[in-house]
Amino acid sequence: MKTFSAIALFLTVIVTVLTSWVPERWPTTVPEAAVFAITAVWTLAGLTGLVRLRFSTVMIPLGLVVVWCAIQIAGGTTAYAWRTNVAMLYWGCNAATFFVALQIFASRRIGVSLLHALMFFGLAMSIVGPLQELYGGGKVLWLFEPFPRFVPQFGPFPYRNQYAAFIELLLPVALFGALTQERRRGVYVVTTAVLYASVIAAASRMGFVLATLEMLAVPVIVFWNRKVRFRSLRNNALLFAAIFAMLIVAAGPSGMLTKFRSPDPYAARREYSEAGLKMILARPLTGFGLGNYATVYPGFAVADDGLHINQAHNDWVQWAAEGGLPFLAVMLWIALWAAPRALRSGWGAGVAAVFLHCLVDYPIQRTSVALVMFIMMAAIARPPDGADEPA
Numbered sequence: 343m344k345t346f347s348a349i350a351l352f353l354t355v356i357v358t359v360l361t362s363w364v365p366e367r368w369p370t371t372v373p374e375a376a377v378f379a380i381t382a383v384w385t386l387a388g389l390t391g392l393v394r395l396r397f398s399t400v401m402i403p404l405g406l407v408v409v410w411c412a413i414q415i416a417g418g419t420t421a422y423a424w425r426t427n428v429a430m431l432y433w434g435c436n437a438a439t440f441f442v443a444l445q446i447f448a449s450r451r452i453g454v455s456l457l458h459a460l461m462f463f464g465l466a467m468s469i470v471g472p473l474q475e476l477y478g479g480g481k482v483l484w485l486f487e488p489f490p491r492f493v494p495q496f497g498p499f500p501y502r503n504q505y506a507a508f509i510e511l512l513l514p515v516a517l518f519g520a521l522t523q524e525r526r527r528g529v530y531v532v533t534t535a536v537l538y539a540s541v542i543a544a545a546s547r548m549g550f551v552l553a554t555l556e557m558l559a560v561p562v563i564v565f566w567n568r569k570v571r572f573r574s575l576r577n578n579a580l581l582f583a584a585i586f587a588m589l590i591v592a593a594g595p596s597g598m599l600t601k602f603r604s605p606d607p608y609a610a611r612r613e614y615s616e617a618g619l620k621m622i623l624a625r626p627l628t629g630f631g632l633g634n635y636a637t638v639y640p641g642f643a644v645a646d647d648g649l650h651i652n653q654a655h656n657d658w659v660q661w662a663a664e665g666g667l668p669f670l671a672v673m674l675w676i677a678l679w680a681a682p683r684a685l686r687s688g689w690g691a692g693v694a695a696v697f698l699h700c701l702v703d704y705p706i707q708r709t710s711v712a713l714v715m716f717i718m719m720a721a722i723a724r725p726p727d728g729a730d731e732p733a
Contacts, residue, residue, distance in 0.1 A: 355713050483497075517560045616644045617654070
């Protein structure tokens with residue numbers, strides 16, 4: 343049952359990522375239905391005594407998020423109930439993904455296989471993204487005409503920062519393997535170099551900063567835990583540097599350099615966050631309903647650039663604006679649960695990185711990235727057999 347669930351969850355991630363460029367409801371509905379169906383099977387098996395279900399304390403705040411959506415709808419405090427219903431399905435899917443992945447990671451072998459499968463899928467996307475940008479001819483995956491006024495920014499990802507967050511979650515897995523696995527070190531080093539180079543090719547400033555921090559922090563964590571010798575770190579660094587240099591020459595860092603030359607890197611985002619802060623002051627306890635930042639933004643806008651503003655580009659501000667300070671406290675609970683576990687593992691450091699990325703963007707508000715995020719959160723929860731590393 344764990345093997346079937348791991349395969350089903352992995353295929354769900356693939357389908358969701360490859361269709362994330364489609365501006366319709368079904369690319370979100372399909373993975374939600376799949377995850378809810380797998381969750382129902384596990385729940386039924388647990389209630390009938392066929393399996394022993396695993397739980398984690400972080401399921402409490404994850405459940406509270408869904409309950410808070412229901413309270414907002416029932417209490418009439420949401421500006422637009424339909425959007426809050428959509429948000430409730432989204433967060434329900436996140437909680438269900440965590441629950442299913444928690445059952446999968448009870449088996450070290452199957453859990454490690456799932457992490458490796460995700461890592462290699464990330465490798466595939468890190469090759470597709472730059473190639474499509476250079477030679478895609480304006481088509482999605484070389485096959486599909488993009489929808490009017492909607493062109494994927496990197497591979498199938500409609501937003502470069504969400505692609506960067508996707509890689510942030512998987513890069514530490516590859517780097518950890520490069521540092522600790524003697525037998526397949528070359529594979530892990532190449533994977534690490536390609537993943538990191540693709541973030542630079544995607545020209546996501548925060549993605550580059552966080553990926554670079556991961557590249558520095560994970561070796562320190564591994565070395566501190568005495569899982570690798572300094573000589574091994576040196577040899578890996580030399581091999582990585584050679585491969586990375588070739589990749590950067592091929593991909594070109596011009597896009598990233600242009601962004602870093604911007605005189606105001608927080609331009610526009612500042613105004614969006616200021617509007618969000620005004621929303622928080624207007625309704626500090628109830629918020630305007632999850633999913634409703636764009637709905638109420640015009641009434642709090644501090645500038646008008648003529649564009650449709652769909653997000654605050656700061657999830658922490660947006661969570662407080664939509665859900666009030668109680669919801670912000672719940673999200674902080676989740677982050678504080680995850681961060682130490684993520685950093686302690688080394689390979690799960692991407693979870694902490696994404697929560698930091700949320701300070702300047704909305705990296706997990708698409709199901710394609712959220713699925714991987716909550717799978718990784720289940721992985722760092724530590725299964726009972728003591729499996730704490732992907733080896």
